[in-house]
Amino acid sequence: MNELTAGKRVRAIVIGGSAGAIDALNVIVPLLPEGFSVPLVLALHLPAASPSHVPRLLMNKSALKVKEPDDKEPMVPGHFYVAPPNYHLLLEKGGCFSLSVDNQVHYSRPSIDVLFESAADAFGDHVVGLLLSGANEDGARGLLRIKEAGGLTIVQAPETALVPVMPGAGLRVAGPTHVLSAVDIGALLASCEPVRVAK
Amino acid sequence: MNAPANNGFELSSLLDAIFKKYHYDFRQYAEASLKRRVAAALTHFGCATVSELQNQVLHQPHLFGALLEILTVQVSDLFRDPSYYKSIREKVVPYLQTYPSLKVWVAGCATGEEAYSLAILFAEEGLLSRTLIYATDINPSSLRVAEDGIYDLRRFARFSQSYLQAGGRASLSDYYTANNSSVVLDRGLRKAILFSDHSLATDTAFAEVELVSCRNVLIYFDTELQDRALGVMRDSLRRKGFLGLGQRESLRFSKHADAFLELVPEERLYQRL
Ligand SMILES: C[S@@+](CC[C@H](N)C(=O)[O-])C[C@H]1O[C@@H](n2cnc3c(N)ncnc32)[C@H](O)[C@@H]1O
Numbered sequence: 001m002n003e004l005t006a007g008k009r010v011r012a013i014v015i016g017g018s019a020g021a022i023d024a025l026n027v028i029v030p031l032l033p034e035g036f037s038v039p040l041v042l043a044l045h046l047p048a049a050s051p052s053h054v055p056r057l058l059m060n061k062s063a064l065k066v067k068e069p070d071d072k073e074p075m076v077p078g079h080f081y082v083a084p085p086n087y088h089l090l091l092e093k094g095g096c097f098s099l100s101v102d103n104q105v106h107y108s109r110p111s112i113d114v115l116f117e118s119a120a121d122a123f124g125d126h127v128v129g130l131l132l133s134g135a136n137e138d139g140a141r142g143l144l145r146i147k148e149a150g151g152l153t154i155v156q157a158p159e160t161a162l163v164p165v166m167p168g169a170g171l172r173v174a175g176p177t178h179v180l181s182a183v184d185i186g187a188l189l190a191s192c193e194p195v196r197v198a199k
Numbered sequence: 200m201n202a203p204a205n206n207g208f209e210l211s212s213l214l215d216a217i218f219k220k221y222h223y224d225f226r227q228y229a230e231a232s233l234k235r236r237v238a239a240a241l242t243h244f245g246c247a248t249v250s251e252l253q254n255q256v257l258h259q260p261h262l263f264g265a266l267l268e269i270l271t272v273q274v275s276d277l278f279r280d281p282s283y284y285k286s287i288r289e290k291v292v293p294y295l296q297t298y299p300s301l302k303v304w305v306a307g308c309a310t311g312e313e314a315y316s317l318a319i320l321f322a323e324e325g326l327l328s329r330t331l332i333y334a335t336d337i338n339p340s341s342l343r344v345a346e347d348g349i350y351d352l353r354r355f356a357r358f359s360q361s362y363l364q365a366g367g368r369a370s371l372s373d374y375y376t377a378n379n380s381s382v383v384l385d386r387g388l389r390k391a392i393l394f395s396d397h398s399l400a401t402d403t404a405f406a407e408v409e410l411v412s413c414r415n416v417l418i419y420f421d422t423e424l425q426d427r428a429l430g431v432m433r434d435s436l437r438r439k440g441f442l443g444l445g446q447r448e449s450l451r452f453s454k455h456a457d458a459f460l461e462l463v464p465e466e467r468l469y470q471r472l
Contacts (some may be wrong), residue, residue, distance in 0.1 A: 018376060024359060058324075068447075068448050069447075070445050070448065070449045070451065070452075071417065071418045071445075071449065072229075072421075072422050072425065072449075072452045073289055073449075073451075073452065074452075084446075084447055087418075087447060088232070090229075090231035091231065092231050092421075093230065094228060096422075096452075098232060098418060099230075099418045099447050100272065100418055100419065101274045101415050101418070102232060102234040102235065102272050102274075105276070113283050114235065116462050117235070118231040118235075121231065121234065122231065164387040190220070
């Protein structure tokens, strides 16, 4: 499968999930090589009022710096960004993040569709979209947008996901380029190369 | 949104037209979320393209109010992020207590919740009787709601909790009368607040104040417009005055960072040098 991504230049790997997604990430993230320099950006459904534990959950697994970005923070290599609770996280063309408190999408803020659609809009085919285990259909439309923009789209194989609803919807709606187990997703992401952004 | 190929210039043409005709300036709003709201407007008005939407709002001015509702985001709560208000109580109020009279500016106040939260806090700290709170926004219907101070009763269970988490000294119900389905905030609070129209994108500083609270408004601006808005706030603040931003907003990426000291970094509370 790596032929498909050989030389694939990627600005950002955007990831969505809800229940069961952390389990998948605990498999995927350790498979990324040391010095992996494509930024990863995660929108995960969380109860609105709870303080986010995601950064801590992921921290031990990776040499990447796990971070909830502030508004207009520039996205830089070597980071695993996580949408802060109760905000939508969006990517801007210039390569920085924006936040918004617009209405929930699919009962969620952050919403995966919002992140994915903004990534497709900002970076076109230099995006990898990854939809993991989860219990609602958020992310499927966004994944389709990434695919239409020429990006690489990956869905966790529903039968390997703790909760198959989200990847199942992704599969149906977006017809993603890859349907893989967590281990294979890790290997595929590891082969992505960063886009060198001209200053 | 349809016709993605034309999106870029259709959007900027729409924003230019809105600015010229209605003097609302969205041209430097953060693009990613603005695009989503324009897409929502297309659905609302049943337009296939942004040009069609432009055509409609230019020729049917009565539609502009509805468009403004969609383009601006009116989400607000009493004591949203309780720790912010707690920090104001603990770290800012002690300074404010030394002033004989106080002015506060809540910029981008939406339906008024942030201004009322501060009014309640100031009342409990014995400051309200010598404080004038200016609360401004660009959305006229929100300003009307804010002025009335009437809110849905169902929101108040949550608000009461936030009030207590924010260090409230009594019970939130001391500050309102409830009937069947709604809540009217006390006249005393309403009298302390002056609601008015002001745009951080096009207007300039209007008063010298001791505290500016501007939460979750800058996130809708691009960095250049943020700098403009923050410049207006800086110019409105007296020396040693305070600035509070939203939980995820920061001066770090602004050219005005050097004009401020970080007072409570986690709560985005700054003090003007
Ligand atoms: C998400 S609300 C924030 C409400 C309140 N500050 C809070 O945090 O609860 C954003 C508000 O900013 C207002 N706004 C948008 N553009 C503005 C501008 N150029 N000048 C002033 N207010 C603006 C909107 O109308 C809206 O009421």
